[in-house]
Amino acid sequence: MPRVLVVEDDVQLVRALKINLQARSYEVEEASDAGSALRLAATCKPDVIVLDLGLPDMDGVELIRVIRGWSRVPILVLSARHMSEDKVRALDAGADDYVTKPFSMDELLARLRAATRRRRQATADTPELTVVTTDGFTIDLAAKKVQRDSGTVRLTPTEWHLLEVLVTSPGRLVSQRALLREVWGPTYAENTNYLRVYMAQLRRKLEADPAHPRYLITEPGMGYRFEP
Template identity: 70%
Template sequence: MTRVLVVEDDPQLVRALVINLQARHYGVDAAPDGATGLRLAAARAPDVILLDLGLPDMDGVDAIRSLRRWSTVPILVLSARQASGEKVAALEAGADDYVTKPFSMNELLARLRAAVRRAANDPSLPEPEVIETDEFSINLSAKRVVRQGQDVRLTPTEWHLLEILVSNPGRLVTRKHLLEEVWGFSQTGKTNYLRVYMAQLRRKLEADPSHPRYLITEPGMGYRFEG
């Protein structure tokens, strides 16, 4: 049974989460504050954590940092904070995903399942060298992209950007991380670099670049590859 730890101080939301999770055969523990959540995380070894940022005894980002000192458990943030800076801080502290309140229960459960699936992959196994989609295939070792039977010519920068995204399937990669990895800087004023190169990748890979299926923008935060 997959175990979920809910760290949230809103009793009504906790009750709704517990009911919905238990109805889908998850085991659920709940903590009303950060200190209790950290203790339960150590004692109960959950498979995934749902964590509010606005905890009564500590900031949720600090709780994430504490967890990441010893655990790789997937952490999904639940928060009413909508500023992009808050989201980026949580993701860079080690959160795996960020869901803004109010949220659809179906969306939350889908993201929870995706986080559990990613964590279930054995990290000792080699990463797949070839990534297949309905539109194109990417051979990471050969640095080759094929679409509809034809090689797609990518610039070194386009390839580096694509390689980072496809190596983190389903995970949000922040703008700051991409700027640091690809260009070596993180100034927010340089986000136009990302927009330009993502637009170029979409023109080369997506069937409808204006409505991308694979290279997804998370407004104010970063990008995600959905295989």
């Protein structure tokens, strides 16, 4: 039974979410503030977190950053903040998805199903986490090796780190800032030219046609995505 941690201080909304989720065989934990959310995230090990950004003791974006310091649990933001800047901040902090209020319960449930599927695929003992196989190459994440028909592909430590971040989130858009912070550190969050250079190097080494990549996809102005 998938376990959902709902982090929301609107009592009526929590009640509605709990009724709908439990009716669909989800186990639900609830927290009304960031402090309780952190304790439950550490102890109950949720499969996905549904998180409001407007919490009484901490901004939700900061809470996402804290959780991302030690966990890769999928985080679905559920917020009344509609501005694109708010969405970008949440996604850059490590959120996996963003739904604005008011919302359709059917859409929220569909996104939860997708998040729990990704969670199962990313579990540490599954083959998907240790070996990623495509038609063009194979990535052994445990051994930190990439194989193509021509043999082992030699990657620099930076190229490997960048590739690792992308392939461990298959199909998910990873923002430019998130990649820069993860690979180079927070002081490089605006150095998008670094990404262009290193992504070009990875494509030359991995893609059959680097000018028309099949696996390492650019979303202009937003970030990059690995398509297996």
